[in-house]
Amino acid sequence: MKLLAVEAQQWAQYMLPRYQMADELGADLHLVLGVGDPGYWPGRCRVAGSASIDALIATARDWHAHEHFDGVLTFSEMSVIAAAAVADALGLPGIGVDAAVNSRNKYLMRLAHERGGVPHPRFRLVPDLPSALAAAAEFGYPVILKPTLGSSSSFVFRVDNPAQLEQRFADASEGIERMLAFRLEVQGVDIGPQGLLVESFLDGNEHLFEALAWDGELFIGSAVDRVTMEGETFDDDVHVAPSTLSDSQLAEVHSVIAAAAEAHGLRRSTMHAEIRMHDGRPHLVELAARPGGGELHLVARVTADFCPIQASMDVARGVRPDVHHYRPTGVHMMGTCLISDAGQLEHVVVPPEVSESEHTLRARILQQPGATILRPPDGNNILGFLVVTGDSHEQTKQRLEDFVDLIEVKMVGEPAGRCQTPWARLRPAATAS
Secondary structure, three states, rough: EEEEEEEEEEOOOOOHHHHHHHHOOOOOEEEEEEOOOOOHOOOOOEEEEOHHHHHHHHHHHHHHHHOOOEEEEOOOOOHHHHHHHHHHHHHHOOOHHHHHHHOOOOHHHHHHHHHHOOOOOOOOOOOHHHHHHHHHHOOOOEEEEEEEOOOOOOOEEHHHHHHHHHHHHHHHHOOOOHHHHHOOOOOOOOOOOOEEEEEEOOOOEEEEEEEEEEEEEEEEEEEEEOOOOOOEEOOEEEEEEEOOHHHHHHHHHHHHHHHHHHHHHHOOOEEEEEEEEOOOOEEEEEEEEEOOOOHHHHHHHHOOOHHHHHHHHHHHHHOOOOOOOEEEEEEEEEEEEEEEEEEEEEEEOOOHHOOOOOOOEEEEEEEOOOOOEEOOOOOOOEEEEEEEOOOHHHHHHHHHHHOOOOEEEEOOOOOOEEOOOOOHHHOOOEEEO
């Protein structure tokens, strides 16, 4: 099969492991970039020279005339809309631009949930501070302040009182204009309002799901518990599998995701769903029309025998994936984002006892020396990911903590120290020797 991947603007090297995996699974993957480096995917990459949808479509259409692609896909949240538009233009299977926009813009997503009767928080688009204060007063504190076109929890805040809301509204209003998730979007397509939402607080545990919608059927392929310690900001995640949800809870979650997929207009799509168990019942945080970020695709393969990359490849060419309902394999997993203090990165060192361990599913550093690391409230840059496996939850958690403490990180002008997990500030930090 010959597939065309789309990135409106190249997201550094973030998607490279997924492209490599798709190739290993038989995709013969080609890549069209609106803006980017043709050497990113050597020999099978074209750059349109602009992030405009017209330039992307023209480049893809010309290439398609020679290569005859079987399908179009993207693994990037910021290119879901671009990929849908390219697929439509090439006459290939796709989710459609309307469904893509519903699955990308958080405000339009909430409107779809409201129309479809999907359990969700109360919400309001807030163009200015007075409207934000009015919404928060109506919903009751705490509330969540979040961008309509965000990702990775950047500029997402829990707000507990009006004074805090005033400060965080200023932080977020300034921050979203330079937010990477917004700057990497396609141009020339109506992607909905770029602004801020106030939402009522969902007070419960969060769970993440890789799922598939296919002609009215909904499959939950994998389930992961999110166990990050939360405060005013939402550091990127700590994940645990298998899920602790009961069969009855999973059945409720299944109904919620199915209703959301229908509300979004997703007839055939891989999906990443985030659910909170508010008052004991599942409420939808968001539903994205692509596989989950980070290493969740690997987690799904190892802990639930579901491959979101393979499923995305099949959907892209209009073939029903070979999928089953959630069925844990018995392998325990715990994964974390690796974080540091803010500053300019000098180096990160992952020792062989971590990177080469048979228990390490993935140890990946995203940032290069010289990178500027922003931390909440100014941004939410992470250093990378570490995912480990084990025979029990306790063993796996201890292994993760031990391995993180072996990873050295040094910021320019600061002494070398150790990487942190999102809960690291709750325990004494180890120092490098």
